[in-house]
Amino acid sequence: MCRASIHCIIPPYMVDKLVESGSKTISARGVENKFRSYRFRSDRIFFSAVSDSVRASLGFRRKARTAKPVLEVYTAGNKTSLPGRLLKRGRSGYTDKDAERVYQGGLHTWNLYYDMFGRNSIDGNGMAIIQSIHYGVKYQNAFWNGRQMVYGDGDGTIFGSFTSDVDIIAHELTHGVMQYSSNLDYQNQSGALNESFSDVFGIMVKQRMLNQDVKASDWLIGANVLIGDEYAIRSMKEPGSAYRNHPVLGSDPQPATMAEYKELPNTPEGDWGGVHINSGIPNFAFYVAAFNRGGYAWNTIGRIWYTAMTDTARMPHDATFTMAKEATLYHARQLFGEGSLELNAVSQGWKEAGVE
Numbered sequence: 001m002c003r004a005s006i007h008c009i010i011p012p013y014m015v016d017k018l019v020e021s022g023s024k025t026i027s028a029r030g031v032e033n034k035f036r037s038y039r040f041r042s043d044r045i046f047f048s049a050v051s052d053s054v055r056a057s058l059g060f061r062r063k064a065r066t067a068k069p070v071l072e073v074y075t076a077g078n079k080t081s082l083p084g085r086l087l088k089r090g091r092s093g094y095t096d097k098d099a100e101r102v103y104q105g106g107l108h109t110w111n112l113y114y115d116m117f118g119r120n121s122i123d124g125n126g127m128a129i130i131q132s133i134h135y136g137v138k139y140q141n142a143f144w145n146g147r148q149m150v151y152g153d154g155d156g157t158i159f160g161s162f163t164s165d166v167d168i169i170a171h172e173l174t175h176g177v178m179q180y181s182s183n184l185d186y187q188n189q190s191g192a193l194n195e196s197f198s199d200v201f202g203i204m205v206k207q208r209m210l211n212q213d214v215k216a217s218d219w220l221i222g223a224n225v226l227i228g229d230e231y232a233i234r235s236m237k238e239p240g241s242a243y244r245n246h247p248v249l250g251s252d253p254q255p256a257t258m259a260e261y262k263e264l265p266n267t268p269e270g271d272w273g274g275v276h277i278n279s280g281i282p283n284f285a286f287y288v289a290a291f292n293r294g295g296y297a298w299n300t301i302g303r304i305w306y307t308a309m310t311d312t313a314r315m316p317h318d319a320t321f322t323m324a325k326e327a328t329l330y331h332a333r334q335l336f337g338e339g340s341l342e343l344n345a346v347s348q349g350w351k352e353a354g355v356e
């Protein structure tokens with residue numbers, strides 16, 4: 001599980017339910033999940049800290065002068081060495097459906113960032129988007145390890161393939177963007193904001209791909225990955241309702257407002273101060289703002305969130321919810337003006353989430 005700064009989509013409180021389940025098979029996979037996350041923690045920390053020249057010598061590829069997405073898909077072949085074997089894409093796409101999904105997901109994510117915000121890839125400088133599928137055996141997670149994306153196949157009972165939701169692909173790639181922008185500390189409120197920004201851009205990539213406005217969107221993260229029509233991993237519209245009474249996972253613990261803020265220890269067991277839990281609050285603020293503004297989220301409130309995420313002066317690495325509120329209000333004013341629909345919507349969003 002995500003014991004530290006490795007950005008897995010399945011949070012520790014879900015993995016713990018797997019480990020504690022009465023089933024030997026489910027429990028064994030949960031333990032495997034924890035073990036892998038420990039291994040990758042150091043990778044993530046290392047890759048976020050090294051300089052550009054070290055990165056270049058490690059083979060981080062860039063195409064700085066061309067604003068075209070560079071996408072590479074590998075298969076780990078159910079083993080655990082990364083990136084694995086490079087797959088070739090034919091004229092009609094990849095033969096492996098997981099490969100095609102992550103390719104399309106990566107492309108839609110690149111397109112949103114480039115078309116809407118002028119950002120050329122994860123680092124803003126044309127970095128190749130590297131994704132590995134079929135990681136491990138029935139591995140139940142997806143993560144950004146500081147240099148690439150990794151997807152497990154899921155166990156087929158609780159979780160389907162982690163390539164099944166474009167919002168998850170975009171969520172994880174946004175952890176990469178975050179690493180190259182405000183790089184928010186993965187603990188407490190800054191960690192919950194880090195998680196929330198990933199959900200915000202995850203849902204916008206899905207909405208834009210499906211041409212959905214704020215009313216048409218389901219505002220769900222991981223609706224397909226978590227098996228069962230009534231289950232998803234998170235709901236931005238109604239945090240705490242993504243899954244209820246799941247036979248193994250129990251119920252979604254996310255709060256929507258500060259009144260329900262969960263004070264959790266900054267430990268692995270406490271989800272590092274509840275980074276995947278309290279993210280429900282800024283998620284809800286974004287949802288209310290986007291919904292009140294109406295139309296396509298990426299044209300309006302999404303621009304405000306992007307500008308705030310990349311404003312390292314107003315969003316330092318240890319930013320709080322209040323600082324995120326101030327940063328988004330500031331950029332709403334700058335981008336859309338005093339008295340604008342957007343400024344009012346952002347203000348209403350944070351108000352309904354109870355952030356002062």
Ligand SMILES: [Zn+2]
Nearest residue numbers: 007008195198
């Ligand atoms: Zn995440």
